[in-house]
Amino acid sequence: MKKIEGGVCAATGFRAAALHCGVKTGSPQEKNDLALIVSACPAATAATFTNNRVKAAPIYVCMEHLENGVAQAIVANSGNANACAPEGMENARRMAAAAAKVTGIEEDRVLVGSTGVIGQRLNIEAIEGSMEALAAKLSDSAEASVEANRAIMTTDLVEKTAAVEFDCGGKTCHMGGIAKGSGMIHPNMGTMLCFVTTDCAIDPSLLRTALQDVVERTFNRISVDGDTSTNDTCVVMANGMAGNQLIDWKDEAYHTFYAALEEVCLTLAKKMAADGEGASKLICCTVKNSRAEEYAERLAKAVIASSLVKAAMFGEDANWGRVLCAMGYSKAPFRPEYVTIGFSSAAGAVTVCEHGEGLDFDEDLAKKVLSEKEISIDIDIHEGDDQATAFGCDLTYDYVRINGDYRT
Incomplete structure (x- = not known):
């Protein structure tokens, strides 16, 4: 296993895009606030969410869409958490529908993430109005991953990205991720927002097992301020485009995959802890x-x-x-x-x-x-x-x- 560049675009078949759509009134025009990550084909997907009893609407939408363990896209915004907000569920669903429409992906295969201020209505009109332009920018470049990372940042001062290359059954596989998290970090699942992609083929149930265990050993071992967010979401998408034999039991290939996932998540977790709000150490x-x-x-x-x-x-x-x-x-x-x-x-x-x-x-x-x-x-x-x-x-x-x- 070796570290590489590329973030969520390091894995074959994944593209990303970001732009400023004006989710939050008065936010700087140059600040990206809407991101899209798309797989070229449906992907085995697993996720962990906050244990806070107060959960944001996007989490419930993700839970609904992940009942079959398959997804193909993630759309996420900063500037508004869409938590305890008027029309929260309706707007989270509209966000997924807008992304589905411009990508041609089934709506129930689109996951949603939001982060920002709690309790205010999400400016869904700005998101819907920018979705076509966002999809037009989709790219598999490393820069596209960086831009998507910036789009989900709030008080973060630095981007949080990681990627690795590893051999699985004689096939070269890739895995990369982006994350945001600087304040309200005391996770009981994963972190504020974390999106990981891989071209490795793995059974959805084993992917879920690996993610849950890795989260316990990485993201659940960080704390900035003792506050668990309403929006904590960690998603891993595996589209299998590396062409390796499907990992469907805990053999050597599974443990190799697990080590790669742990490396990516640990790198992101440490970057979040180091970038705690106001932190110097x-x-x-x-x-x-x-x-x-x-x-x-x-x-x-x-x-x-x-x-x-x-x-x-x-x-x-x-x-x-x-x-x-x-x-x-x-x-x-x-x-x-x-x-x-x-x-x-x-x-x-x-x-x-x-x-x-x-x-x-x-x-x-x-x-x-x-x-x-x-x-x-x-x-x-x-x-x-x-x-x-x-x-x-x-x-x-x-x-x-x-x-x-x-x-x-």
């Missing part, structure tokens, strides 16, 4: 030697989600007591008296706690370690053989500034 917390991976994950997520830990990382303060405190309320079993905690980065490493007690350490070295853009919190609980890593970001003054006037 990526925080990676690894808990090792746990009795179970589930416990290690729970501990790591509690640490990277702690507002006090996040604030300490912003202040470059090696306040390890906040780390141990967060572990203590995670409800994961461990023995505090066995715990070792350290911080590391490109600037070096420092151990600050051993056997659950503080050590005398070099504060200047610790500050230097925590001054880097990517910081690791390394925790050893000396109880078993399992481990897990979770990803987050620091908490800065800018987070409040960005979210204080997000709606207006």
Whole structure:
């Protein structure tokens, strides 16, 4: 497996397009806000959605359209979440219908995604009026994928894209994805919006199994601010155009496919954590030697989600007591008296706690370690053989500034 360029257009048979249609009044004319991704043929498709009890209309439409595990296109907008909005379901269906009309694809094979402000009516007329022009721009170029990525961004500062090439049964396959997510990130499924495409042939039920498991190990291990969105959607489309033998059981080919999906999703998840609203640092917390991976994950997520830990990382303060405190309320079993905690980065490493007690350490070295853009919190609980890593970001003054006037 090797990393390549191309995003959602890296896989054979997939095209993308984007443009500005004016979903949100007053948005910059140069900002793309409508994206379309189309497969040349129907594709096995799986998706995961938010566990928030308040779900946006596009999610319900996607659930309806994915009952048979097949889709061929995704249309998505930024600027309006179409969640808790007047005429929400009607407008989500109109969005799918408009894309179906201009692409010649059956309406129930079009998936819908939206992100932005909650509670306001979606400007469906602007979307419908731009759909023909959007379809005319469809391209399989890497730039088309980048433009589609930009179209689903809201407060994101950087594009989030990934792609890999891998061998499956003697055939060269490709997989790529784009994602958006910067705030309201504490997923219980996947992330804000994530679209992955592949030309590998795989049975829909196995695709669903792989996605659900990979999501648990990647997107569900990131947190920016502890808020789970109403619109979280992660979709994987597999059109089989690479010509490999259909993956229909968990053989070597399945595990190769799984590794590719995990690589793409982990790359996107880390980019989301690093691009958290107002963030200046990526925080990676690894808990090792746990009795179970589930416990290690729970501990790591509690640490990277702690507002006090996040604030300490912003202040470059090696306040390890906040780390141990967060572990203590995670409800994961461990023995505090066995715990070792350290911080590391490109600037070096420092151990600050051993056997659950503080050590005398070099504060200047610790500050230097925590001054880097990517910081690791390394925790050893000396109880078993399992481990897990979770990803987050620091908490800065800018987070409040960005979210204080997000709606207006």
